[in-house]
Amino acid sequence: xxxxxxxxxxxxxxxxxxxxxxxxxxxxxxxxxxxxxxxxxxxxxxxxxxxxxxxxxxxxxxxxxxxxxxxxxxxxxxxxxxxxxxxxxxxxxxxxxxxxxxxxxxxxxxxxxxxxxxxxxxxxxxxxxxxxxxxxxxxxxxxxxxxxxxxxxxxxxxxxxxxxxxxxxxxxxxxxxxxxxxxxxxxxxxxxxxxxxxxxxxxxxxxxxxxxxxxxxxxxxxxxxxxxxxxxxxxxxxxxxxxxxxxxxxxxxxxxxxxxxxxxxxxxxxxxx
Amino acid sequence: xxxxxxxxxxxxxxxxxxxxxxxxxxxxxxxxxxxxxxxxxxxxxxxxxxxxxxxxxxxxxxxxxxxxxxxxxxxxxxxxxxxxxxxxxxxxxxxxxxxxxxxxxxxxxxxxxxxxxxxxxxxxxxxxxxxxxxxxxxxxxxxxxxxxxxxxxxxxxxxxxxxxxxxxxxxxxxxxxxxxxxxxxxxxxxxxxxxxxxxxxxxxxxxxxxxxxxxxxxxxxxxxxxxxxxxxxxxxxxxxxxxxxxxxxxxxxxxxxxxxxxxxxxxxxxxxx
Numbered sequence: 001x002x003x004x005x006x007x008x009x010x011x012x013x014x015x016x017x018x019x020x021x022x023x024x025x026x027x028x029x030x031x032x033x034x035x036x037x038x039x040x041x042x043x044x045x046x047x048x049x050x051x052x053x054x055x056x057x058x059x060x061x062x063x064x065x066x067x068x069x070x071x072x073x074x075x076x077x078x079x080x081x082x083x084x085x086x087x088x089x090x091x092x093x094x095x096x097x098x099x100x101x102x103x104x105x106x107x108x109x110x111x112x113x114x115x116x117x118x119x120x121x122x123x124x125x126x127x128x129x130x131x132x133x134x135x136x137x138x139x140x141x142x143x144x145x146x147x148x149x150x151x152x153x154x155x156x157x158x159x160x161x162x163x164x165x166x167x168x169x170x171x172x173x174x175x176x177x178x179x180x181x182x183x184x185x186x187x188x189x190x191x192x193x194x195x196x197x198x199x200x201x202x203x204x205x206x207x208x209x210x211x212x213x214x215x216x217x218x219x220x221x222x223x224x225x226x227x228x229x230x231x232x233x234x235x236x237x238x239x240x241x242x243x244x245x246x247x248x249x250x251x252x253x254x255x256x257x258x259x260x261x262x263x264x265x266x267x268x269x270x271x272x273x
Numbered sequence: 274x275x276x277x278x279x280x281x282x283x284x285x286x287x288x289x290x291x292x293x294x295x296x297x298x299x300x301x302x303x304x305x306x307x308x309x310x311x312x313x314x315x316x317x318x319x320x321x322x323x324x325x326x327x328x329x330x331x332x333x334x335x336x337x338x339x340x341x342x343x344x345x346x347x348x349x350x351x352x353x354x355x356x357x358x359x360x361x362x363x364x365x366x367x368x369x370x371x372x373x374x375x376x377x378x379x380x381x382x383x384x385x386x387x388x389x390x391x392x393x394x395x396x397x398x399x400x401x402x403x404x405x406x407x408x409x410x411x412x413x414x415x416x417x418x419x420x421x422x423x424x425x426x427x428x429x430x431x432x433x434x435x436x437x438x439x440x441x442x443x444x445x446x447x448x449x450x451x452x453x454x455x456x457x458x459x460x461x462x463x464x465x466x467x468x469x470x471x472x473x474x475x476x477x478x479x480x481x482x483x484x485x486x487x488x489x490x491x492x493x494x495x496x497x498x499x500x501x502x503x504x505x506x507x508x509x510x511x512x513x514x515x516x517x518x519x520x521x522x523x524x525x526x527x528x529x530x531x532x533x534x535x536x537x538x539x540x541x542x543x544x545x546x
Contacts, residue, residue: 044508045469076469079476083521171473174447175480196318196349200444203352207448235317248356 001145002032003068004060005125007039009103010075011047012126014040017072020128020137027134028141035125036060039072046077054081057107061085061117064092068144071100071107073126074165079106082177086110093117097144100124102191102261105168106177112162112270113179120144121163121187121259122151122267132263143267153187153258153266156273159215163187163259163268166201173208179270182213185254187268189220191261194229198222199241206245216252217242221260274418275305276341277333278398280312282376283348284320285399287313290345293401293410300407301414308398309333312345319350327354330380334358334390337365341417344373344380346399347438352379355450359383366390370417373397374538375464378441379450385435385543386452393417394436394460394532395424395540405536416540426460426531426539429546432488436460436532436541439474446481452543455486460541462493462533467502471495472514479518489525490515494533 003024005017017035024033038056041048048056060066071078098104098111099120108119122143123136142148153163162181164172166188172178188205190198205211219242231237236244246253258266276297278290290308297306311329314321321329333339344351371377371384372393381392395416396409415421426436435454437445439461445451461478463471478484492515504510509517519526531539 045506046508076473079473167473171443171477173477174451174483175477176482177480178447200349200352200440204444204446204448207450209449210447233318235319 001030001067002034002065003070003144004066005033005035005039005070005072006056006060007047007072008053008057008081008107009047009077010045010073011042012039012072016126016128020125023128023134023137024141027138028145031141031145034066045075050080050084053077054084057081058085058088061093061096062090066096068097068099070140070144071098071104071124073124074100074102074104076103078103079171082106082110086114089116099140099144101163101259101265102165103168105164106172108270109164109168109172109179110177113177119270120267121270123265127265135263136265139267151267152273153268155218155254155257156268158272160184160272161187161268162270163189166190166198166205167193170201170204173204173210178210181211183215185215185218186211187218187220187257187259189260190222192224192226194226195231195234195236196229198238199234199236202241202245206249211249214251216254217246218254218257220257221262221264223261274303274340275307275338276343276417277339278306278308278312278343278345279329279333280320280345281326281330281354281380282320282350283318283346284315285312285345289399289401293398296401296407296410297414300411301418304414304418307339318348323353323357326350327357330354331358331361334366334369335363339369341370341372343413343417344371344377344397346397347373347375347377349376351376352444355379355383359387362389372413372417374436374532375438375534376441378437379445381543382437382441382445382452383450386450392543393540394543396538400538408536409538412540424540425546426541428491428527428530429541431545433457433545434460434541435543436462439463439471439478440466443474443477446477446483451483454484456488458488458491458527459484460491460493460530460532463495464534465497465499467499468504468507468509469502471511472507472509475514475518479522484522487524489527490519491527491530493530494535494537496534
C-alpha cells in the first residue's frame, strides 16, 4: 500500500517527517510512505508557492499507484489551490482516501462536494509529537491501512457524517466548495478562538442556507482559547451556545465528540462508514 | 431632530456617553440626543441580555418621532438580535437612518437586505475619544443632521455602495441576512486580524455566490494587525491579496478607501447618495 504525504498549507519539519516515517516503518512495514520534498518548502506562510503546492497534490492524487493522500499539516493555505486542482482531478483521484483536518477541511469539503474519493477527517502526518506517543498517527494509519474501526469516532452510528474545524466550515459557507450535507451529522471542533468568535461562527453555521437539512451537530474539542476571551468573560458556556444555535437552526445538538486539535482526535470518514 | 443611541452589541461608558452628549449639545443644539440607559448595561460580553438589546432597538426603530438610530458601539453581538427584531420592524422603521460600523454591519446588512430605512456605515456615538477631537462623531452628525457631503467617503461616485468590516461581511455570507449587492461598489475594512486570516476572509468574499455581480471592491484601513502575523511573515502585501482575490472574483480592485477602525472613517451610505 502506497501513501503519499503532501502539504497544501504549511510546511512540516524534517524531524517531524523522519518521526512519522520511522513510526510507519515500525508498525506498518507493508506501507510505502512517500513524503514529497514539497512538504519542507517555505514561501512566506506556506509550504512553497501556490503553484507548487497545487502541482504536488495533483501529481499524487492522479497517480493510480497511490492509495491514499495523507496531509502533512494544516495552518492556512489549502483553499488557495482549490480553483487550480479541483478541475484537474482525474479517474485515479476518485478511488483514493484523503486524510487530514483543520485547514485541510477546504480540500476535504471540496472533494466531498464533488464526491471525489474518500475524504477522511483525522490526524495528519505531522501529528506525531513526542507527547502524543504516536496515538494519533497510529489511528490514522489504522484506518487508512486496515480500516480499523477502533480508530473511528465512537458516536458514528450508521448515519452519514462530516467533520470540520468550525472556522473552515464557515469559510466554505456560501461558496461552491461547500458540500451538500443533507441528513449528515455535522462534527465541528475549534482551536485558538475566543468565545465571542466561536459564537459568531455558530451564528453563521446556524443561519447558513446550505446547511438546512443536516441531521444534527456534535461538538469536538475546543482548545487553546485565548486568555481573557473564554467562558467567564463571555458569559455563556459552550453547551449554552450549542443549544441556542442548534435550536435556531432547528436541528438537535447531539453532544460532544472526540475530534479536535488534541491527541484525542478520532477518525471521521465523510459519508457513511 | 431626534437621534437615539442604542447598543446592540457591547456597552458604552457613562463618560463616553457624556462626551458625545456634550459634543452634540455644543455643535448640534437642534438635535435631541436620546441615550437609552440600555447602553450602560453589562451581561457577560454584551450590553445587556439579547432580549433587552432587541427590545431597546425595536422601541426606537418603531418610534415615528425618532429620525435616526445612531449605534453606540460595536464589539460583538448585534447578530444575536436579528431573528427577533427584523420581523418586528414597522412603518416608522422604514424612514429613518441607522448609522454604525464594525459589528453593526450585521444590522446594517440585514436592514439593507430588506430595504428598510437608510443604513449608513460611519462612526458610532462612542467614537468620540479625546485623541480624535470629535472628528468622527462630527462627520457622523454632519451626515445624519445636514446630509453634509463633506462627511462622505471621497471615492463615492454615483454608483451604489455598501461598506462592511470584512469579518462581518463574511459572517453574513451564505445566510438570508446578506443583502443583494449587485452593481454595488463594496467597501471593506479590517481590524485586529492576522494577514493569513484576512487572506482567508478574502477567499470567502471572492468565492461567495451571493456576491457575484458586484461592481468592484475598495479596501479601507487595516489596523491593529497582531505582531508576528503581518505582511512580513505572511509574505504578501494587502495590495497583492486584493488583486489576487478580486481577480478570482472577476471584479476590479478599485484601490484604497477612507473607512475603518481609525479616525479617518468617512461615511458610506448604503445604496446611492
